[in-house]
Amino acid sequence: EEGMNAQDLGKLLHREPAEIVKKLFMLGIMTNQNQSLSKDTIELLAAEYGIESKEKVHEDISDIDNLYEHEMEVSKKSQNLVKRPPVVTIMGHVDHGKTTLLDRLRNTNVSAHEAGGITQKIGAYQVKLDDRLITFLDTPGHAAFSNMRARGAEVTDIVVLVVAADDGVMPQTVEAIDHAKSAGVPIIVAVNKIDKPGANPDHVMEQLMKYGLVPEDWGGDTIFVKISAKSGENVDDLLQMILLQADMMELQADPNQKAIGTVIEARLSKGRGPVADVLVQQGTLNIGDPIVIGDTFGRVRVMTNDKGRRVKKATPSTPVEITGLSDVPEAADKLVVFEDEKTARSVGEQRARNSLEKQRENTQHVTLDNLFDTM
Numbered sequence: 001e002e003g004m005n006a007q008d009l010g011k012l013l014h015r016e017p018a019e020i021v022k023k024l025f026m027l028g029i030m031t032n033q034n035q036s037l038s039k040d041t042i043e044l045l046a047a048e049y050g051i052e053s054k055e056k057v058h059e060d061i062s063d064i065d066n067l068y069e070h071e072m073e074v075s076k077k078s079q080n081l082v083k084r085p086p087v088v089t090i091m092g093h094v095d096h097g098k099t100t101l102l103d104r105l106r107n108t109n110v111s112a113h114e115a116g117g118i119t120q121k122i123g124a125y126q127v128k129l130d131d132r133l134i135t136f137l138d139t140p141g142h143a144a145f146s147n148m149r150a151r152g153a154e155v156t157d158i159v160v161l162v163v164a165a166d167d168g169v170m171p172q173t174v175e176a177i178d179h180a181k182s183a184g185v186p187i188i189v190a191v192n193k194i195d196k197p198g199a200n201p202d203h204v205m206e207q208l209m210k211y212g213l214v215p216e217d218w219g220g221d222t223i224f225v226k227i228s229a230k231s232g233e234n235v236d237d238l239l240q241m242i243l244l245q246a247d248m249m250e251l252q253a254d255p256n257q258k259a260i261g262t263v264i265e266a267r268l269s270k271g272r273g274p275v276a277d278v279l280v281q282q283g284t285l286n287i288g289d290p291i292v293i294g295d296t297f298g299r300v301r302v303m304t305n306d307k308g309r310r311v312k313k314a315t316p317s318t319p320v321e322i323t324g325l326s327d328v329p330e331a332a333d334k335l336v337v338f339e340d341e342k343t344a345r346s347v348g349e350q351r352a353r354n355s356l357e358k359q360r361e362n363t364q365h366v367t368l369d370n371l372f373d374t375m
């Protein structure tokens, strides 16, 4: 495209024109923002940004947030939508029973027939009730939820707010309500510890009215379930109510489109290299899929479900542990699938370079010397 200059390319690539000029300088091409560039130069630059350039630079495929959003939009218009399991985060004040509830759900879910009978720690797990699945994120607490949201990851469909019936509404209860509300995520209240002598569930319900959480019996639309996470009393009712809430929300996904997902946790394993726990959100993730996650890339090598079983594919709302990545991604990083490994690699490498560059720009002034170091 004769006539295009660094400003035009900056717009197309969502970069500052100055960055384009600098990039070209590093490639040995001197230009300014207004000077028109040759076709060869544009192609060179496109390759540098990980774009398979034809005649024109259409969009920046290294912008995986954009690709992720695109697939989200695709799913909204899809004709092949099926119900998907709800994804639930448990929140509440310290010591009100979040971990106890998560443990109970995890253990009741593991049937005696299950190999080993042990649920893997993969950042999330699924519970089955009447042949329907519910996905629980295994990190209670508000920091994880906030961190995900701060990074634009919206994985939670429903918040279960745990409030101890012998303690009532406490500061972190209110904080949890604020988090859920600002995320636009519906709350189901689990009034916990009803087995305790001092338990007063009605008092909790009264207290919560002040925060707009009014039980259906009292004319509101919030679901309350009185449970004991310790004894397991009414925990099945809670699951039932989560499914009811999910039905009202009509949570759906298209299992046939390209998979997108979000990292829940990631780590470096001595024997297996980078390992990421990913929640698949749309589409189906398959063994061998070329992927980019955050600034890392690879092919899905081994995929393991929450029961520790190897699986070949993962459908929407399924958490899986995957290996095969070039590096360890971060929690809340997005996963997208590419047509081929070569593209995934070039996008991943480009993103890693961009991050590194951004880090350097933030930590030091660019001098000619360190500019050449980045090459």
Ligand code: GDP
Pocket (backbone or CB within 6 Å): 092, 093, 094, 095, 096, 097, 098, 099, 100, 101, 140, 192, 193, 194, 195, 196, 227, 228, 229, 230, 231
């Ligand atoms: P978290 O801080 O919200 O994760 O709370 P924990 O799950 O660690 O629970 C705090 C304490 O409350 C532990 O000693 C639990 O055994 C106890 N606990 C949790 N749920 C119940 C319950 O339903 N009944 C009783 N009696 N104790 C509970």
Ligand code: MG
Pocket (backbone or CB within 6 Å): 098, 099, 100, 140
């Ligand atoms: Mg806990």
